[in-house]
Amino acid sequence: MFLNSICNHFRTSHRYVNGTLKERIRHVSTSPVMSGLMEFFDDEKNWGSSEVKTGRSWTKDDLRIKSNTDLHKLWYVLVKEKNMLLSMEHEHNEQVRLFPSPERLDKVLDSMENLEEVVRERNRAYYELETTELGEQPHKTVTGPFGLPVDYHETEHSIPKEVNAQWQKEQNVKCRPEDVKAFLLKYKEREYLENRRRQRRDFNHVIGLLNRFPKMDMEALKEQYPDVDIEKAKASRKYKPPVVFD
Amino acid sequence: MSTRLYPLYQKGNPQLRVFLSNFWMKLVRPEHKQPPNVVQFHCSMEMTRYDIKNYLEKIYNVKSTQVNTRIVLGKTREEPGKGYVIKDDDYKVAYVVLPKDEKFEFPNLFPESAEKEKLDHDKALDEVRKNHQKYLEKNSDRPGLPGWFSF
Numbered sequence: 001m002f003l004n005s006i007c008n009h010f011r012t013s014h015r016y017v018n019g020t021l022k023e024r025i026r027h028v029s030t031s032p033v034m035s036g037l038m039e040f041f042d043d044e045k046n047w048g049s050s051e052v053k054t055g056r057s058w059t060k061d062d063l064r065i066k067s068n069t070d071l072h073k074l075w076y077v078l079v080k081e082k083n084m085l086l087s088m089e090h091e092h093n094e095q096v097r098l099f100p101s102p103e104r105l106d107k108v109l110d111s112m113e114n115l116e117e118v119v120r121e122r123n124r125a126y127y128e129l130e131t132t133e134l135g136e137q138p139h140k141t142v143t144g145p146f147g148l149p150v151d152y153h154e155t156e157h158s159i160p161k162e163v164n165a166q167w168q169k170e171q172n173v174k175c176r177p178e179d180v181k182a183f184l185l186k187y188k189e190r191e192y193l194e195n196r197r198r199q200r201r202d203f204n205h206v207i208g209l210l211n212r213f214p215k216m217d218m219e220a221l222k223e224q225y226p227d228v229d230i231e232k233a234k235a236s237r238k239y240k241p242p243v244v245f246d
Numbered sequence: 247m248s249t250r251l252y253p254l255y256q257k258g259n260p261q262l263r264v265f266l267s268n269f270w271m272k273l274v275r276p277e278h279k280q281p282p283n284v285v286q287f288h289c290s291m292e293m294t295r296y297d298i299k300n301y302l303e304k305i306y307n308v309k310s311t312q313v314n315t316r317i318v319l320g321k322t323r324e325e326p327g328k329g330y331v332i333k334d335d336d337y338k339v340a341y342v343v344l345p346k347d348e349k350f351e352f353p354n355l356f357p358e359s360a361e362k363e364k365l366d367h368d369k370a371l372d373e374v375r376k377n378h379q380k381y382l383e384k385n386s387d388r389p390g391l392p393g394w395f396s397f
Contacts, residue, residue, distance in 0.1 A: 036306060036307065036308050037273060037285060037306065037308055037350055038353075039306055040271075040272075040273035040306075041273070041353060041355065042355075047355050047356065047357055047360065048355070048356050048357050048359070048360025048361065048363075048364075049360060050364070050367075072265065072266070075266050076305060079267065079270070079305065080305065080306075082270060083270055083271050083272065083273075086270060086272045087272045087273045087274070088355070090272050090274055090288070091274070091275060091355055092355075094274075094275060095355075095356065097356065112268075115266075116266065119266065137251045155254075156253060156254035157254070158254060158256060
């Protein structure tokens with residue numbers, strides 16, 4: 001009712017201005033009135049229905065053209081929608097009913113993921129411009145307790161690491177060096193053997209492909225199996241292309 | 247810094263603000279009988295009772311006078327035929343007390359009109375099934391004949 005009166009107001013006041021009317025009307029909010037705890041439940045007309053029709057999720061391209069304020073508002077709309085769907089799903093499971101249109105939850109989660117990615121994009125761009133660094137959490141590769149490379153995400157601490165006994169203790173988790181050496185030897189051997197087996201397998205597979213499809217696109221083959229030397233494969237004794245009678 | 251990484255808070259610093267909160271809350275039917283102004287929620291494990299109070303107040307505009315929380319241990323059970331133990335996720339339950347004069351009753355989400363509609367739907371499906379059975383019986387001695395062949 002209130003919205004209608006506003007729209008009427010715009011219609012009368014902007015009757016003679018072409019083009020601006022549509023823009024003015026778009027600024028009018030159509031979000032529902034706050035209804036407290038009932039916002040944790042779906043619209044009453046959807047209760048007990050077997051299907052609820054919805055649109056698609058927000059894509060990154062949709063969100064890139066929105067302002068930060070709009071994104072912030074949309075995030076909380078999505079949070080509320082997610083809470084509502086989780087509540088409804090829980091109640092349906094409790095009452096052993098089928099939750100109608102469960103893809104709604106996936107759509108909301110997808111939208112939230114996209115929105116966060118867009119905000120990160122902006123954050124990265126801002127920090128790169130201002131500080132020439134990405135504003136992401138700094139991380140580096142360090143050697144872990146088993147002698148393997150581990151990703152270490154740096155975090156802020158209130159005291160420097162030289163005097164942080166707790167942190168020092170956490171860092172000094174080390175295995176016996178001879179055990180680490182023995183482990184790494186076996187680990188690398190396994191990696192090496194796996195790699196060699198894969199190469200042999202690919203080589204034989206390429207020969208099989210050449211035997212079956214002699215007129216195959218060689219460029220595509222080279223792209224898919226970059227490790228395989230095709231000339232060497234053709235020199236193999238297993239390479240027996242079918243005889244073609246023209 | 248990134249949106250998900252907050253600077254370390256030290257005394258005297260300005261208050262940290264949450265811009266994109268990724269907490270969730272579920273309003274659930276209370277397990278046991280509660281006073282009319284107590285609402286039961288399941289929420290994110292990381293939420294404290296202050297978080298819950300602020301979350302409801304800022305996002306849903308719901309005032310609360312008291313919040314109690316507890317953590318429910320997920321059930322463990324043996325995977326039949328596999329021999330290993332699997333455990334369900336733990337979850338946090340929050341009991342939110344509304345002001346004295348407010349009441350909240352968990353609504354019935356499955357109204358009778360919808361039930362009736364569902365019954366009608368089932369009835370129509372039964373009719374279709376019966377007709378198909380009739381059709382099959384009629385064509386039992388002439389299998390493979392199309393439906394339009396006879397009068």
